[in-house]
Amino acid sequence: MINEIYVKSVLNKTKRRDTWFLDDYTINPYSACSFNCLYCYIRGSKYGANMEEKLSVKVNAVEILERQLHNRAKKNQHGIIVLSSATDPYLPIEKKYQLTRQILERIHHYKFPVHILTKSDLVVRDFDLLEKINRDAILPHDLQPLLSHKVFVTFSFSTIDNTVGKIFEPGAPLPGRRIEALKETLAAGFHSGVSLMPLLPYITDTEEHLNAMFAAFSNLQVRYLFPASITLFGNKPSDSMTLMFQAIHKYYPALEEKYIKLFAYGHQPPSWYRNEFYRRVAPLREKYHLKDSIGSAISQNPTHPS
Numbered sequence: 103m104i105n106e107i108y109v110k111s112v113l114n115k116t117k118r119r120d121t122w123f124l125d126d127y128t129i130n131p132y133s134a135c136s137f138n139c140l141y142c143y144i145r146g147s148k149y150g151a152n153m154e155e156k157l158s159v160k161v162n163a164v165e166i167l168e169r170q171l172h173n174r175a176k177k178n179q180h181g182i183i184v185l186s187s188a189t190d191p192y193l194p195i196e197k198k199y200q201l202t203r204q205i206l207e208r209i210h211h212y213k214f215p216v217h218i219l220t221k222s223d224l225v226v227r228d229f230d231l232l233e234k235i236n237r238d239a240i241l242p243h244d245l246q247p248l249l250s251h252k253v254f255v256t257f258s259f260s261t262i263d264n265t266v267g268k269i270f271e272p273g274a275p276l277p278g279r280r281i282e283a284l285k286e287t288l289a290a291g292f293h294s295g296v297s298l299m300p301l302l303p304y305i306t307d308t309e310e311h312l313n314a315m316f317a318a319f320s321n322l323q324v325r326y327l328f329p330a331s332i333t334l335f336g337n338k339p340s341d342s343m344t345l346m347f348q349a350i351h352k353y354y355p356a357l358e359e360k361y362i363k364l365f366a367y368g369h370q371p372p373s374w375y376r377n378e379f380y381r382r383v384a385p386l387r388e389k390y391h392l393k394d395s396i397g398s399a400i401s402q403n404p405t406h407p408s
């Protein structure tokens with residue numbers, strides 16, 4: 103049984119635009135996320151260990167968005183809208199509710215550019231609308247000299263191995279399906295890339311796994327690639343740190359000690375790990391000619407947090 107909720111606001115203005123995601127605004131059509139990634143940063147007691155049980159549809163989102171976009175457009179405050187930052191806009195439930203699709207229709211009407219972030223192949227359903235947005239949207243003034251597209255589609259991966267994906271992203275479409283959708287998105291002419299966020303220590307951040315991922319995405323000619331290390335929170339039953347440690351204990355017992363050391367002092371692995379991580383990633387980026395920004399001249403941050 104899906105919860106239906108009413109919200110007062112759906113278009114959130116960000117305090118600062120991220121150099122990777124270019125998020126002037128964010129929209130989350132759903133509350134919680136049935137993809138249930140163990141490492142997800144929205145995890146915590148609010149949604150429980152199985153976030154599908156707390157999944158809610160913002161049933162008045164389109165009506166509220168209409169008003170918010172109308173006000174912003176009237177003041178010429180066009181900016182890139184990220185869909186989504188705290189859920190996936192293409193969850194299975196989207197097939198029934200078509201909320202993301204209706205939201206994109208309003209976004210097109212008010213000429214806002216969009217950045218889709220997803221783990222789902224359902225995004226291909228909306229190519230017709232995304233093409234219209236790409237044609238008609240108005241970029242924010244400062245990005246006009248730097249960008250030639252108004253739609254960006256980023257597929258998120260922590261691995262390209264379906265077996266690993268099943269463990270850490272139990273409700274999400276398998277990485278193989280995502281790769282097929284990425285191919286279709288690029289073939290349709292969209293400015294599309296990948297976010298490798300987070301890469302899993304000693305599992306998918308190894309020289310071998312990184313090389314396989316960079317080679318695969320380079321072959322597909324993705325336009326950009328964002329690699330990042332992991333951040334985990336909390337020690338309660340539904341926190342990301344707890345769930346990740348349980349999975350490591352069950353599926354990778356040989357790595358347990360290493361994980362304990364990595365997170366002994368906080369949410370992030372220590373600086374030696376992060377330095378090592380970027381030392382492995384930098385030559386691969388060069389080797390495979392992969393850019394780490396959507397627009398060519400947008401300032402890049404080599405130590406971007408996950």
Ligand code: SF4
Pocket residue numbers: 135136137138139141142143144187188189190221274
């Ligand atoms: S798809 Fe994104 S929002 Fe959903 S559970 Fe995974 S990391 Fe969290």
